[in-house]
Amino acid sequence: MAFDIKICGLKTEPALEAALAGGASHVGFIFFEKSPRNITPADAGRLRQQAAGRAAAVAVTVDADDAALDHIVATMAPDMLQFHGRETPERVAELKMRYRLPVMKAFAIREAVDLAAIAPYRGIADRFLFDAKPPAGSQLPGGNGVSFDWRLLAGLDAEVDYMLSGGLNAANIGDAIRFANPPGIDISSGVESAPGIKDVALIEDFFQAVRAGESRAA
Ligand SMILES: O=C(O)c1ccccc1N[C@@H]1O[C@H](COP(=O)(O)O)[C@@H](O)[C@H]1O
Numbered sequence: 001m002a003f004d005i006k007i008c009g010l011k012t013e014p015a016l017e018a019a020l021a022g023g024a025s026h027v028g029f030i031f032f033e034k035s036p037r038n039i040t041p042a043d044a045g046r047l048r049q050q051a052a053g054r055a056a057a058v059a060v061t062v063d064a065d066d067a068a069l070d071h072i073v074a075t076m077a078p079d080m081l082q083f084h085g086r087e088t089p090e091r092v093a094e095l096k097m098r099y100r101l102p103v104m105k106a107f108a109i110r111e112a113v114d115l116a117a118i119a120p121y122r123g124i125a126d127r128f129l130f131d132a133k134p135p136a137g138s139q140l141p142g143g144n145g146v147s148f149d150w151r152l153l154a155g156l157d158a159e160v161d162y163m164l165s166g167g168l169n170a171a172n173i174g175d176a177i178r179f180a181n182p183p184g185i186d187i188s189s190g191v192e193s194a195p196g197i198k199d200v201a202l203i204e205d206f207f208q209a210v211r212a213g214e215s216r217a218a
Pocket residue numbers: 008009028030032035036037060061062084131140141142143144145146165166167168186187188189190
């Protein structure tokens with residue numbers, strides 16, 4: 001596949017195996033208690049061994065403190081950290097130095113001006129993740145299954161490395177690839193049968209739709 005694919009919010013061996021068999025480049029584990037996808041560092045550590053050498057294991061956190069991050073990094077040994085909260089550029093730089101791991105910083109996008117928020121993180125974050133703004137009342141900063149207007153990404157500097165996320169699924173991934181031609185995509189609730197319950201058949205359908213979308217774009 002020409003771009004990276006991250007399947008996020010994994011909690012079980014069958015779902016992780018479906019993601020790896022489908023060709024995921026990244027697999028994500030959520031450390032956020034309010035999320036139906038929350039996992040303990042110990043369980044994520046066991047699962048990440050299944051992914052070793054096959055996909056990068058990403059630890060997703062939201063404004064986590066040093067103690068929580070120390071525990072996650074020591075127990076799970078992620079290949080990458082994803083910051084999905086209000087982490088400042090200074091905090092991202094500090095954590096990148098502390099753990100010596102590549103970092104992906106998430107941004108909530110609704111309109112073109114929201115993309116300007118990445119400016120102070122350039123040269124600090126290794127990659128960006130563009131997700132939709134959470135719906136009013138949501139307790140989750142991500143994993144809400146809502147999309148933003150992918151055409152906004154057409155205005156981005158071509159050097160910006162990012163993953164497109166937010167409300168992706170087998171039905172819309174073809175359009176997302178066509179409109180945004182992203183260097184990476186990230187999906188969570190679009191391959192679930194219920195919040196936090198990954199569905200192997202939906203994961204397989206998603207990879208099939210990605211391949212179909214890719215060949216149409218080629
Ligand atoms: O998925 C979650 O529960 C979550 C919780 C806290 C921070 C980030 C979270 N998920 C991230 O959001 C994207 C988009 O999710 P979706 O595809 O719209 O459901 C997901 O891939 C994670 O990176």
